[in-house]
Amino acid sequence: MTGQLFCEVLILNHSTTVPKNWEQMDDNALVQRAQEGEREAFGELVRRHRSRMYGYARAITREPFLAEDIVQDALVKAFLHLGKLVEADKFLPWVHRIVRNQAFTRLKKTSAREHAFSQLAPMLSSKGDESREWGDLDRILDRLGRTAGDKAEAYLSPEEAYTQKETLEILSGIIGCLKPRERRIFESHFFEQLSPQEIAGLFELSSANVYQIISRSRKKVIQERTRITVGSYIRMRKDMGEMKTVIVANHEKLTEAQSWTTAADGLYAMLKAAGETMTHSMAMGLTGHAFRINIVPSSVHIAGPTAYSFAGVLSRGLENLGYQSAFVDGMSGKLGTNANLLDPASLSREAMDRRGINRLLPEALDLIHRSLDKGIPVLAWDLFLPEFGLIYGYDDERRLLHACECGKTETLEYEKLGRGVMEEIFVLALAGGGKTAFKQRLGRALAMILEHYDGQEKEDSTGSVKGLAAYDAWIGAFRGGEIEPNGNAYNIAVVRDARNHAVRFLNEAAEQLAADGDIAGNSPDIPDLFRKAAYEYNEMLGHFSVLKDLFPFPQGGHPDDSDASAKAISLLELIKNSEQTATGYLRELSELLR
Incomplete structure (x- = not known):
């Protein structure tokens, strides 16, 4: 009976003439x-889901046949027991x-006959000096593999045995990235538990050299582990x-630049993809970006606008x-470099x-x-240079x-993500939510904006000064004469x-509140x-326009010129006064809107 059903299932699997009405039914109706x-x-049902079932089985066994x-x-088994499935909508998890x-049943039956590491050294003899075996990594891995197999028979579930086997195979591949001498020193340190001083004596090296080799080997192993993990x-x-x-x-349209704040552009694109129509x-106002100011003291470094905790501020x-x-x-927590002043070669794919x-x-x-599978792009840092960008697609085959x-x-190769100038990685995606009343959104935004102005934002390690105090740092930099143009x-x-x-946001917010x-x-x-x-923000805008003419981007003008510096200090003091006044109004609004 089972053999007959097996043949019938095979026929169904390979049928290419499925009536059209079956294709139009959902899984529940088909079940x-x-x-x-x-x-x-x-x-x-088989035609729809067979490839996923095969992929699942292949992921467990790693053996196509x-x-x-x-x-x-x-x-x-599914055909025989389909009548026992009570909830039709649970068909796929059930199968x-x-x-x-x-x-796991098949793995358990075959585990006693399979060697975990056919690519390693031949199986160890039970005779001989076993102490020397532990000085050779291939033999260590082989011994671990056999031990894991023995334990699998006696103690481990098939799932645990499979996981342990896979882990050991990965470990073998990882260690293979080391050069012979690196490998011997790595084995001596991590497996024989020898100190760097003892290793130095064995290999006739200085302790400093041993430390360097161990450090370099550790980095290589981590790199190889990551590469293998991505491949897996x-x-x-x-x-x-x-x-x-x-x-x-x-x-x-989502990737169109609409401001100088690249993080805000990315967030706005994500929100639009999620269905927001603001x-x-x-968006800049409600996420706080229209009101931010971060200044790096002394130099007014170009990284100032992004010198904050990405995770904290953006989320x-x-x-x-x-x-x-x-x-x-x-993120490393360090200030980014000025890509405009770098050798272009450092921004290349070769670099x-x-x-x-x-x-x-x-x-x-x-x-x-x-995120992309849900149709929502992803915000990412330092894709091609130290700024925020948007990832809007992927191609797995390439x-x-x-x-x-x-x-x-x-386009950017998968393995090059996080290998920019700063060698940092930050990726942010929407994870749900939305559909909050505007008044509630505005109240939260005002609270965040005021925290920023008051210097109560979570500290980071960049050393930037945030909020109203940033103007004092900026003025101090002009007086110090060490500003980077x-x-x-x-x-x-x-x-x-x-x-x-900010001007536009405040006008729109007033209109939205009235409309609601x-x-x-x-x-x-x-x-x-x-x-x-x-x-007040419009007044600031006028003063900033004068500053912009004095110090045009990217050339930067001459901030070390005494006349230009004096003019800049005067303008920054006016801007600070206006921003302080505006902050008072925002504080009153925050109280009234609670």
Whole structure:
């Protein structure tokens, strides 16, 4: 009976003439019809999901022919027991459990006959000096593999045995990246537990050289581990039938630069893809970017505008709108370099190749895939230079990301993510939420803005001064005479542009509150406070425009010139006074809108 059903299932698997009405049914309906005896309905379920079942079995066994057998066995079992499935909408998880159980059963039966490491040295003899075996890594791994096999028979579940086997295979591949001498020293230190001083005596090296070799070997091992992990991740996607090319819809419009604040541009693109219809200025205001100022003392370094905790500030900005975020944070906490002053060769793909693979790359790729599969682009740092960009697509077969940064649209190989000038990685994606009332969004945003102005934002290690105190640092830099012209001009351009969006945001916010009926009759001061705050920011905008002409970007002008410096100090003092006044209005608004 089983053999007959097995043949019938095979016929269903390879049928190419499935009636059109079966294709139009959802899984629930097909399961119900199959339970009623309609074999064609089961055939359609098999046609839809067989590749995923095979990918799942292949991911467990790593053996294509064994995976094929497991799928066939699982299909027979599923066909025989379909009537026991109570919840039709649970068909796919149910059949996956059958595949998994079949796979582990087959692995358990074959584990005693299979060697875990056929690529390693021949199996050890039970005779001889075993102490010398432990000085050779291949033999160590082989011994570990045999020990794991013995334990698997006696103690481990098939799933645990498979996991241990895979781990040992990966370890073998990782250690293979070391040169012979590096490998011997690595083995001596990590397996024989010899101190660097003892190793120095054995290899006739200085202790300093041994430390260097151990450090270099450790980095190589970490690099190789990351490379292998990425490869395994891609193979898993292939085995699961998830190898795809995905490009987010309307990415041309999403990647248009609309401000000097690249983080805000990226967040706005993500919000638009999620269905938000607000303006860019509204997004900059609600996420706090229209009101930010970060100044690096003394130099007014170009990295000032991005000298803050990405994870804290960006996720908080999205929380203002009711969104949760997910991120991979591999930031060093150091100030970025000025890419405008670097040798262009350091920004090339060849330069990326010389840098190490980022250890957080596998996590970042997983987050990118999950977000793009939902049609939402991902914010990323330092794709081509130290700024924020947008990842809007991927191609698994070619291992390429489609990205745009500062108007530059290019592809980036998977393994080059996180290998920019700073060798940092930061990727942020939306993780749900939204649909929050505007008044609530505005209240959260005002609280965040005031914390920034008051210097209460979470500290970071960049050394930048934030909020109103940043103006004192900026003025002090002009008096100190050590300002970097290009960086100073960039800071002026970024803050000036942000304040322009602040004016628009305040006007739009007042209109939105009125339209929503959220300006109560007992709060007649609210429209006036918005108007007064917008006026102050508009005044700042005028002063910043004069500064922009004095110190144009990218040339930067002459901030060390005494006349130019005196003029700049005077303008910054006027701007600070206006911003302090505006902050007072925002504080009143925050109280009234609670």
